[in-house]
Amino acid sequence: MTVAAPSTVQPPIGTRRLLAAAGPGLDDHERTFGPLSVTAPAIVDELALAGIDGRGGAGFPLAQKLAAATRRSRRVTTGRGAPLVVGNAAEGEPASRKDAVLLERAPHLVLDGLVVAAAATGATEAVVATSDRLAGYVLRALDERAVRGRDHGVVIDVRVLPHTSFVAGEASALASAVAGGRGVPEDRVVRLTERGPGGRRTVVSNVETLAQAALVARFGAVWARGIGSASAPGTRLVTVSDVTDPGRAVVLETAGGAALGGLLRASRLSTVDPARTRAVLVGGWGGTWVPRDALDATLDVDGLAPWGAAPGAGVLAVLDDRTCPIGVTARIAAALAEASAGRCGPCVNGLPRLAEVVGVLASGRPAGDLAAQVRRVVALVDGRGACHHPDGVARMVRSAMRVFRDDVQAHLGGRCLHAGGAR
């Protein structure tokens, strides 16, 4: 099915798609990908065929989200009640750098993606929500488009977020910030795509998801599925780092379904050595720990499901075999407790309590049945709160207790299996 005029350039070959252009400017963008022709609402079907899942963490299919925002027959296109598309570049996940890299190197793909999503939903307004630091890349790209008259009938605004804490990128928080609100997670009885702030159907989509949509709009679903795996067609961006050093990270574009070990090797990080890897925290800090046996698993839903994990936001935070895993888990739990927006009782009380109990376990101090206490507090935070932040912490800690069972046992007996580990 052709939904747009065929592109005048050859589609990218191999795994360099999002990062295929030589530079971030409009010239490089159009030379590499060709111009974007105005797309039709049928693009949603093409996006569904291409199998684009959300890259912000939840993996929700983009086509489904766009369809949900378009259901109404009356098409209001501007002002109150008109749909709004929001590109999420908050990247509050501490171990993720991919959205920053994407905005820096391919801002025009992101902007094209907003145009595609707007065309699909009948919106004429879109917003990129991001940090102060990254806003500059977007503004520069918008200026280039203004000079060349490339607005495609969509007005794109930039919203600098009031804060870029971990939860700032949560969908309801982001929608609230864009509408001039506090930018903290909100209670949601009705989906954003049905009714968001100001009564508008609101599509919040990660910027990488939108960039992928921009490629599908040009080159089609068949091309998109030409590489990657069944449950991860096309390419995706991955951030690899040592879990104790998220500041030193490498972002890779890979075909979907690549083996975790291969991605670690491809990162060429001096701090990451597959031979000395004990475990990987997959998806994000609120993701799932997998043991070194999982290095053969593929980074897609099918490959990670047996390990209780999912690709999430494409984060691979690597734990080496010299570092005490309980200590690392305790520090991450503490950081995630700090990141709570502080709105909901179980989260604001439970996360610090959980971090405290895991911290005591990490210290090796005798304090009763700590493993049972951890399980108990995990059950208190999981699924209780307006957003899914506490659920992520619960998931991360539960997986740690499972994957690091030997270390947990040792710590319960007052020992640590690692030199220089907790005491």
Added chain:
Amino acid sequence: MTALHVDWTRCRGRGLCTELLAGRLERDEWGFPIARDGGRTRDVPVRAEELDAARDAVAMCPVQALRLVGR
């Protein structure tokens, strides 16, 4: 299927719902409602015989943190 939706941004753990729906909800150590069956406490399923009590809980919550939603 009806469910009791908790607006966690409003709940202050006053506990009336845990008294009106004692079979469904108990209080955690900070006073906040938690589903007895171990399920997530965002949308707690409500059986037909509990509907009256659930409506009372919705009406009487001091901070209006509850509502009934259809599933």
